[in-house]
Amino acid sequence: MASAAEQMAANISLANFAQATELKKRLWFTLGALIVFRLLSFIPLPGIDPRAMESLFSTTQGGVLDFFNTFSGGALSRMSLIALGVTPYITASIVVQLATSLSPALAALKKEGEAGRKTLNQYTRYGTVALTAIQGYFISVGLESWGASSGASAVIDPGLLFRITTVISLIGGTMFLMWLGEQITSRGIGNGTSLIIMAGIVAQLPHALAALFENGRTGQMSAPLIIATVVVVFGLILFICFMERAQRRVLIQYPKRQTQHGMQAEKSHLPLKINTAGVIPPIFASSLLLMPLTIAQFAGKHTAGESRWGDIMITVTTALQHGAPLYMLLYAAGIIFFCFFYTAVVFNPEETADNLKRYGGFIPGIRPGKSTADYLDYVLVRITVIGAIYLTLICLVPEFAISKLGIPFYLGGTSLLIVVNVTMDTVTQIQSHLLALQYDSLIKKAKLKGRNRR
Structure with missing residues (x-):
């Protein structure tokens, strides 16, 4: 039987939305921030020729830069101020979280509450600046030589000044995006x-659909294959929605209490999501792959044919193209690792067991305390295996089809997973705000009725 909260959530209508003034302000702020993000993606770096850049980037279709370009909403292909997107910030967050798990000093800092969290966030910001500076330098060096042999260089005036300007501009753009993301969250x-x-991926979807139908018009893809692609995309969306809603409910029982119908035991459920980590594993895994690959791509363009190091760089980027066995293996390993790592970060069995013991709750047949923590860990590991397999299949099977069938890259499983998952989380937050508003209105009505009776 549905709970009272679930029944109220089902009754939420647009009439509630009209009264949600605070929610509308939050939605308008989010929309405005995303518009600013999209406008910034069209502002090129100083010293870049946009037309030459577009021409050069068209020669890398299907490569690692295409993947990076999807996450940045096309900003990389235009070499804008936010060409690196939020990838350096995500990579720095991964490094700090891993360091927190390995370093006792950082782990103690994490337990200090709000003050410790602010310090860790500051470390993440410092790491973001350092990673952006490294990537920015190699990008500036690579841009100077990219297409120079054919006389189509995207850099108007190569030199030290251009490199310094590029690094500073990219740091400013990435830090602004990081700040913008924090403002949207709060x-x-x-x-x-x-x-x-998600906004970057959605902005690329019209281009993906146009490329899909253009392939059909030119005969590169048959009509049945296009129809099958659309059907598979909708099937993937439904499958993602189903798996993101899937839960393993652990029965929780509380001591018997006196009620109108005599002594009765209260029962509840502890919901454990099959995919506890959400969309974090593919984002983290792709970010860790993208940073060194981007450096290798641009450094290889600068030194190709001039040294053995440059040839090694070209070999690495070739071996890690989409659909290549090494790329698929590293991507799958990253997804599986971050599934277990992030699940361990967001869910602590020992803490949950202590809370249950404190309030008198227990799992039938399991002793409170350590036995309960061990049981929750046992269940969590097994459902995380299912979640890791699900994420790996969703992200890699479409990648394999893309590389073999020539389907536009933007329709890949990783892109769909991020868009669907983020959309579901956002809609859930909107429903939570509307539900809170509905509870407030019920409380006010109850108070008015109490006053009238008096």
């Missing part, structure tokens, strides 16, 4: 960083 709706990534 003053808007949803997770700011995830929404920025």
Whole structure:
């Protein structure tokens, strides 16, 4: 039987939305921030020829830069101020979280509450600046030589000044995006960083659909294959929605209490999501792959044919193209690792067991305390295996089809997973705000009735 909260959530209508003034402000703020993000993606770096850049980037279709370009909403192909997107910030967050798990000093800092969290966030910002500076330098060096042999260089005036300007501009753009994401999280709706990534992917979808139908018009793809692609995309969306809603409910029982019908035991459920980590594993895994690959791509363009190091760089980027066995293996390993790592970060069995013991709750047949923690860990590991397999299949099977069948890259499983998952999380937050508003209105009505009776 549905709970009272679920029944109220089902009754939420647009009439409630009209009264939600605070929610509308948050939605408008989120929309405005995403518009600013899209406008910034069209502002090129100083010293870049946009037309030459577009021409050069068209020669890398299907490569690692195409993947990076999807996450940045096309900003990389235009070499804009936010060409690196939020990828350096995500990579720095991964490094800090891993360091927190390995370093006792950082782990103690994490337990200090709000003050410790602010310090860790500051470390993440420093790491973001350092990673952006490294990537920015190699990008500037690579841009100077990219297409120079054919006389189509995208850099108007190569030199030290251009490199310094590029690094500073990219740092400013990435830090602004990081700040914008934090503002969306605190003053808007949803997770700011995830929404920025999703907005970039959604902005590329019209281009993906146009490329899909253009392939059909030119005969590169048959009509049945196009229809099958659309059907598979909708099937993937439904499958993602189903798996993201899937839960393993652990029965929780509380001591018997006196009620109108005598002594009765209260029962509840502890919901454990099959995919506890959400969309974080593919984002983290792709970010870790993208940073070194981007450096290798641009460094290889600069030194190709001039040294053995440059040839090695070209070999690495070739071996890690989409659909290549090494790329698929590393991507799958990254997804599986971050599934277990992030699940361990967001869910602590020992803490949950202590809370249950404190309030008198227990799992039938399991002793409170350590036995309960061991049981929750046992269940969590097994459902995380299912979640990791699901994420790996969703992200890699479409990648394999893309590389073999020539389907536009933007319709890949990773892109669909991010868009669907972030959309569901955002809608859930909107429903939570509307549900809170409905509870407030019920409380006010109850108070008015109490006053009238008096």
